Amino acid sequence: MINTGETILNEDGVLSSCTKRQGICGYACCKFSVGNWIMLLPGEYEVAVQKNLKRDHLHFESNQHAICSTPCQTGDLKPIDCSWYPLFPANQNATQFLVADHRKCPIPNHELIDKMLAIHISALAWEQQHPGSLEQMLTLSRDFVGYMPFPYKIFNGQAIKMTTEEMQCIALTNNLPVDYICKDWTVTLSGYSASQTPDDEK
DSSP: OOSOOBOTTSOOOOOHHHHTTHHHHOSGGGOOTTSOOEEOOTTHHHHHHHTTOBOTTEEEEETTEEEESSOOOTTBBOOHHHHHTTEEEOSTTSOSEEEEOTTTOOOOGGGGHHHHHHHHHHHHHHHHHSTTHHHHHHHHHTTOSSEEEOSEEEETTEEEEOOHHHHHHHOOSOOOOTTOOOTTOSSOOSSOOSSOOGGGGO
């Protein structure tokens, strides 16, 4: 999220909770040391071409699979996946979510609830324009590395706690090692686990 580019939705995805913690994480979300990649939503690449958003900073393996070579700048395509980070829809109603391992992304869960509600709206809007998108996104996301079940879900328009069973149902198999330490972090801080940060207790 450094000098962020623009999504095809004319949003930059900047999150104040992210901005104030980038001195901790060293922009780890813009790097790919654990094997992750950026998912472009079905139809997103084609719209980016129509809008003439620059794509030189992205290396594409396909129109739905890319990685950054450098962080995006003004006028560059910022994939919607990046603007949603550290969350990603985990069911076909976009009411349950995955969240990046907090040893990579230090934003506490409770500061992501408003973002979850906003992603819910944009994901459903995208599904309406591109039917089948959510199903395809869910299939591809099963290969994500280091994402955990987000402990909140949307029910009747409100954020409520997920049950343990619900979280187990959306859990991925590609977890980071128990002793994982993100090499991109610029400081070493204690209290961060895969599923929470010290600030989650506040």
